[in-house]
Amino acid sequence: MRLPLGDIADISGGINDLQPEDRAVHAWYNFVLSFPPHLVREYIQRLDVTARDTVLDPFCGTGTTLVECKKLGIPSVGIEALPMSHFASEVKTTWDVDPSRLRDHAEKVAEDASGRIAAGRPAPGHPTTPGGLGTLSPEKLKLLIKDSISSLPLHKTLVLLTSIDEQLDPRYTDHELLGLASVLPTGIGNLRFGPEVGVGTIRDDAPVVEVWLSEVQRMAADLERVLGRSRTPSMACCGDAREPMKMLEPESVDAVITSPPYPNEKDYTRIVRLESVLLGFMDDRTELRRTKRWLLRSNTRNVYKADEDDKFVEDHESIQHVAEAIEARRIELGKDSGFEKMYHRAALLYFGGMKRHFAELREALRPGARLAYVVGDQASYLRVMIRTGQLLAEIAESLGYDVEALDLFRTRMATATREQLREEVLVLRWPG
Ligand SMILES: C[S@@+](CC[C@H](N)C(=O)[O-])C[C@H]1O[C@@H](n2cnc3c(N)ncnc32)[C@H](O)[C@@H]1O
Structure with missing residues (x-):
C-alpha cells in the first residue's frame, strides 16, 4: 500500500525544551516516553478539533493529551492501563484546587x-x-x-x-x-x-x-x-484500550490523539515501579502480573501462555512475514534464551492487540472522526526492521478506516543496522 507522506516537520523536543507556559502542569509528573505538548497542539489543528468536540487518548500515559486539551478548552477522555500513570493523568487534570x-x-x-x-x-x-x-x-x-x-x-x-x-x-x-x-x-x-x-x-x-x-x-x-480554566471536562479511565467500550459511550469520540506503545521491549511497569510501590499502587507480584495483563504485549516480559491476540493478525501477510523473519534470524544466530524465543510471538501479539483496539474503538467513534497515532519503527528484535506505522496503517485499512497520511515526525538512526528508524504520525478517518 502506498501512503501519502506528510511534510517533514521539526516537532521533536522534550518537556525540558519548553517555555514556562508550556511546561505548566505537564511537568508535574511525566516520563521519558511522553510526547511533547506541541505535537498534541499541532494535531488538534490538523484534525480540525474544536471546543465542541471530544478528544480521546486511549494510551494516555501521564496525560499530555488531556492536559493540552484542557488548556485549550477541549473536552477529553483518557484510557491508561497502569494505575500510577492513570492517577497522574487524573490529578494533572484536576485544577479546581486553591x-x-x-x-x-x-x-x-x-x-x-x-x-x-x-x-x-x-x-x-x-x-x-x-x-x-x-x-x-x-x-x-x-x-x-x-x-x-x-x-x-x-x-x-x-x-x-x-x-x-x-x-x-x-x-x-x-x-x-x-x-x-x-x-x-x-x-x-x-x-x-x-x-x-x-x-x-x-x-x-x-x-x-x-x-x-x-x-x-x-x-x-x-x-x-491555569486558574479559571478548570471547567472543561476531562476524564481518565484506568483500563485496557483493547476493550474501550467498557469505558466509552457509543459514538462519543470526535478525535483521537495518542502514542501507543511500540514493539520495543520497553517495560512500562519498570519505568514507574518505585513510585507505584511506595504510593501503594502495587503491593506484590500478583498485583504486578494483574496490571501487566492489561498492557499491550509490546515486550517479552509481559507475554503469557494464554495470550491470544496473535490470532487477530493471522491473515495479515506482512505482519506474518515480520514474525517469520525474526524467528529465522534467531535460529540463524543460534539465540535460544527464553526471551529470544518469544520475540516473534511478542511482535504478533503486539499487532494483534492493536488490531483489537482499532476494531473495538469503531463503536465509540462518531462518523467522520479523525485519529492520529504517534508510532515508531523498531529494530529491537534481532535487528529485524518493523515498520510499525506502515503495518498499523494496513491493519486500520482492513477494518474500514480511511488512511489519510503517515506524517514523518522525526527519524533516528538504528545504531546496530545504520538504518533510518522513522517516528511517524498515522492519520486515520473513521467514515462510519
Ligand atoms: C508511549 S506511552 C504514552 C505516553 C503519553 N503520550 C504521555 O504523554 O504520557 C504508552 C502508554 O500506553 C499504556 N498502555 C499500554 N498498554 C495499554 C493498554 N492495553 N491500555 C491502555 N494503556 C496501555 C502504557 O502504560 C503507557 O503509559
Whole structure:
C-alpha cells in the first residue's frame, strides 16, 4: 500500500525544551516516553478539533493529551492501563484546587514530617531495619529495581507518607502524592532514565521533605497559571484500550490523539515501579502480573501462555512475514534464551492487540472522526526492521478506516543496522 507522506516537520523536543507556559502542569509528573505538548497542539489543528468536540487518548500515559486539551478548552477522555500513570493523568487534570491553600497545607505536612524525622520516629505500620530505619515489607522490596532507593531516603519517604496521611485533607492529598511520585525516581531515589530505566549514582541520603515541598510549591504556581480554566471536562479511565467500550459511550469520540506503545521491549511497569510501590499502587507480584495483563504485549516480559491476540493478525501477510523473519534470524544466530524465543510471538501479539483496539474503538467513534497515532519503527528484535506505522496503517485499512497520511515526525538512526528508524504520525478517518 502506498501512503501519502506528510511534510517533514521539526516537532521533536522534550518537556525540558519548553517555555514556562508550556511546561505548566505537564511537568508535574511525566516520563521519558511522553510526547511533547506541541505535537498534541499541532494535531488538534490538523484534525480540525474544536471546543465542541471530544478528544480521546486511549494510551494516555501521564496525560499530555488531556492536559493540552484542557488548556485549550477541549473536552477529553483518557484510557491508561497502569494505575500510577492513570492517577497522574487524573490529578494533572484536576485544577479546581486553591493554590495558596495547597501551599499552606503542604507546609504543615512538611513541618510534621521534619519533626518526626528529627525525633528519629519511624513510620508506624512498617517494618524497621536493625538500625531502626523504617522500611518496606520483603514482598514490596522484591518489586523494586535493586538499589533504586537507599535506606535513609526510603525511611524519610515513609515518614513523609505518614504525615500526608495523618494531615489528610482530600482537597490536597492527591496533589501532594503526585508531587511525591514526581520527585521519587531521580530527586529522592537513585534512578536515571536514558531512555531505559537504570540505577545511576547511589546516594546515601536525600533532602526528601525539602525536595517534595518545593515540587508541591511548583505545582501550586502552575495551578495559579491555569486558574479559571478548570471547567472543561476531562476524564481518565484506568483500563485496557483493547476493550474501550467498557469505558466509552457509543459514538462519543470526535478525535483521537495518542502514542501507543511500540514493539520495543520497553517495560512500562519498570519505568514507574518505585513510585507505584511506595504510593501503594502495587503491593506484590500478583498485583504486578494483574496490571501487566492489561498492557499491550509490546515486550517479552509481559507475554503469557494464554495470550491470544496473535490470532487477530493471522491473515495479515506482512505482519506474518515480520514474525517469520525474526524467528529465522534467531535460529540463524543460534539465540535460544527464553526471551529470544518469544520475540516473534511478542511482535504478533503486539499487532494483534492493536488490531483489537482499532476494531473495538469503531463503536465509540462518531462518523467522520479523525485519529492520529504517534508510532515508531523498531529494530529491537534481532535487528529485524518493523515498520510499525506502515503495518498499523494496513491493519486500520482492513477494518474500514480511511488512511489519510503517515506524517514523518522525526527519524533516528538504528545504531546496530545504520538504518533510518522513522517516528511517524498515522492519520486515520473513521467514515462510519
Ligand atoms: C508511549 S506511552 C504514552 C505516553 C503519553 N503520550 C504521555 O504523554 O504520557 C504508552 C502508554 O500506553 C499504556 N498502555 C499500554 N498498554 C495499554 C493498554 N492495553 N491500555 C491502555 N494503556 C496501555 C502504557 O502504560 C503507557 O503509559
